[in-house]
Amino acid sequence: MNIRLFKPSLGSEELSAVKDAFDRSWVGLGPRVNEFEEKWAEFVGAKLAIGVNSATAALHLALATFRFPEGKKVLVPSLTFSATASAVLYNRLIPVFVDSDPITLGMDLEDMKRKFNKDVVAVMPVHYAGHPVPMELLMPWAREYGLKVVEDCAHTSGAIYKGKALGTWGDIGCYSFEEKKLMTTGDGGMMVTNEPELFKDVKAMRWVGIDKDNWKTAQTYTHKNHNALHWFYELNVLGYKYNMNDLAASIGLQQLQKLPTMNTRRSEIIHQYVDGLKDVEGVKPLLPYEPYNYVYQMFGIRAQKRDELMIHLKSHGIATGCHYTPLSLQPLFKEWGGNCPYIEQEANRFITLPLHADLTDEEVNYIIEKIVQFKS
Numbered sequence: 001m002n003i004r005l006f007k008p009s010l011g012s013e014e015l016s017a018v019k020d021a022f023d024r025s026w027v028g029l030g031p032r033v034n035e036f037e038e039k040w041a042e043f044v045g046a047k048l049a050i051g052v053n054s055a056t057a058a059l060h061l062a063l064a065t066f067r068f069p070e071g072k073k074v075l076v077p078s079l080t081f082s083a084t085a086s087a088v089l090y091n092r093l094i095p096v097f098v099d100s101d102p103i104t105l106g107m108d109l110e111d112m113k114r115k116f117n118k119d120v121v122a123v124m125p126v127h128y129a130g131h132p133v134p135m136e137l138l139m140p141w142a143r144e145y146g147l148k149v150v151e152d153c154a155h156t157s158g159a160i161y162k163g164k165a166l167g168t169w170g171d172i173g174c175y176s177f178e179e180k181k182l183m184t185t186g187d188g189g190m191m192v193t194n195e196p197e198l199f200k201d202v203k204a205m206r207w208v209g210i211d212k213d214n215w216k217t218a219q220t221y222t223h224k225n226h227n228a229l230h231w232f233y234e235l236n237v238l239g240y241k242y243n244m245n246d247l248a249a250s251i252g253l254q255q256l257q258k259l260p261t262m263n264t265r266r267s268e269i270i271h272q273y274v275d276g277l278k279d280v281e282g283v284k285p286l287l288p289y290e291p292y293n294y295v296y297q298m299f300g301i302r303a304q305k306r307d308e309l310m311i312h313l314k315s316h317g318i319a320t321g322c323h324y325t326p327l328s329l330q331p332l333f334k335e336w337g338g339n340c341p342y343i344e345q346e347a348n349r350f351i352t353l354p355l356h357a358d359l360t361d362e363e364v365n366y367i368i369e370k371i372v373q374f375k376s
């Protein structure tokens, strides 16, 4: 057995969509990106979506749209990937790390409120593993203090929470299509909002400062449009080379069609894990998974003998991981860290188990069997 922790689920549909892009000889920012943006906006029920080359870029630009004064503070969970807090530093802002709720592992809203002060301008809830942060409680509080809300949805795509898609509760939602995520474009990301005015500069910011569309510009290279000034553009904002390209978008359009099926398969696997591990001593699921209500990118357990169990699983060809070492313990972030006692201790027990849409029932049973074996 050699079971991967994560694995993209790609097929001939993606390959032929990429071939179409080759045949058109248009592989940069182009019509497929526009199409994917429209489909994504429709999928999550947002007014506007903008495609970028990663969720890291999306998070950077999301905070940048607000033009916060340098040195202001942003509340971020300690239990997240580096990108959430790096986006804060990219914008010359200061991360304020928030501890985790012991049950759900999402941001502890009480700790978040305790850490608020007059310099805080935004909050970045992360739906950790895919489990929703209670947005119905977070949003009224954030609004009361005039805070902007950027949802990091790297671990969830397509989940509806209390009637509204995750990613559309806050001001801006950011999704990831990196290869380990719920669906992939190789690398890629999407930003969404229901306030289109917020994104008025984002197209330029993701495309080196140019707010003209290259594809549309190319279509004006014709004698019929000799007044179109196709060579002209103005730089009004500082832009980055963060655009999504047509190759990625071609894959994304196919993956989006498969996403509901892939999400259902992940739910079945989580159900199988939870059921198979329920009586195993010394092991329990990371959080109260609700696989048929939400969409989870990761499945994990809390284990008493974490390191020994990981080595045992490795010796049986089962890949595992730990998501994450809390950021407040990382050397890069240490100067703002050391203040999330629960998660800084508890994360030492976390093991992420394999989860991807191509995992078979036999493989999941094998993993459960090896965990049970370790205990007995």
Ligand SMILES: Cc1ncc(COP(=O)(O)O)c(C=O)c1O
Pocket (backbone or CB within 6 Å): 053, 054, 055, 056, 057, 080, 081, 083, 084, 126, 152, 154, 155, 175, 176, 177, 178, 188, 189
């Ligand atoms: C919570 C979280 N935010 C952001 C990112 C960044 O995503 P990307 O790799 O698309 O930049 C990740 C990636 O793993 C993540 O897990």
